[in-house]
Amino acid sequence: MREHHIVFLVFGISVLIALFVPTGVKEASRQTVVVYDAIEELPEGSVVLLGADFDAHNRAEMVPQLEVLVEHLMRRRLRVIAVSMWDQGPMFAERVLRRVGDEHGLEYGIDYVNLGYAAGAQSMVRLLKDDIRAVYKTDFSGNETLNMPVLAGLEGAKDVDLMVDISDNPSGPTTYLEQIQSFHKGFRMVCGLTASAVPPIMPYVESGQIEGYIIGLKGASEYEGLIGVRGLGTIAMTAQSVGQVAILVLILVGNIFFLMERRRRAV
């Protein structure tokens, strides 16, 4: 067994044990509360555009956020329209929307819809802004969208009351900002982001273009606390903290050994 095996083992075992001691987060951060308030303040029946802009490799952070946000949206009886610029996101959205929709007795096509993936990124969103049906003639399951009740009275994405973009890439929210908010200042947006996507998005939050965001598993855990559900976010929080402490300790130990080695060579 070599040094890196010991590092992996210590790290893996500490995270594994911590998974059996779920604690969640005691208090939600300001940004998470902003997202919660933005959804909570919407009147019943408001239209929410849900962006499932992530791939399978980031499901660890994205799916807990998706679950908890969809739970809140459906609990508030808001009309949810799911779209995606990434091809794998709609598969996760479909599972979560159908399950939570059934739990709340909501009907597909009337209360919520998963429109699926559309290619084109910037140009697709530019068209989506003015005409949803031009981009999505059918939904994820192949149903015609032309007379779908959930889309009644809605022309384009510019008409929605709020966009909730769950994205593993900073280009997700910025595309919607550039292609919709640039032309319609009333377009409101909150985000669910992976931790690594947050730093490039922070300037847009500072400028007020994005109202708020939730970060990774920690954000999901805080949100679960706010709406009173127990999901992977709550279960994983101790493991996340223990893992981060383990990394800090390993960095410290590594540096101590490095300094000792350098001193020994100097002598």
Place this chain on the structure above:
Amino acid sequence: METLGIWIAALLTLAIGSLLWRQNPLYRLAEHILVGFTAGHLVVINFFNVKNFGIEPMVKGGMWINIVPIIIGLLFYFRFSRRYAWLTRIPLAYFFGLSGAIGITGALDASIRQQIIATVKPLYEPEIIWGFIPHLNINNIIILVGTITTLAYFFMTRPHKGITGGMAYVGRFFIMVTLGARFGAVVMSRLSLLIDRLYFILHDCLKIL
């Protein structure tokens, strides 16, 4: 069927994880399966893109104008011919022009104008009475100094000497802090991936959590 899917996923997770010990045939098998599935998935997605947005509206809806982008797209295949490879420049020029036009018109407001406005903030605020120097908004000062000095660091048309050099030197510290924050965030993200896989094996597969 779902149980079978969960067990296959768990075995593939362990196979990929086995790389932590050393390279082995199980890891390579799982890696090749992933590459194969990804390629297959992309082929299907792109096939339906062309069918749904190009062919069907043309055949069923009479939108014969779609023949133009389809022909432009097909020109890409001339890259396999030495004689006619130059024809691929046409679709490339089309895509560069289109994406540039759409991207820039949107970015001008959201990512440039709005961001410049966001850096113009009051440095002096009478209601602030705390901090090292009362009435000074420290956050706004940091944003202003950080923006100017970081831009100075990327100012390449003059040598980094004198005032420009001093500003670039300060800017380098802001960049290092940003990179540190990003590294911390990436660590947090990758840790979440490990937790998700462990939870999947313990909860969905072994059902002991």
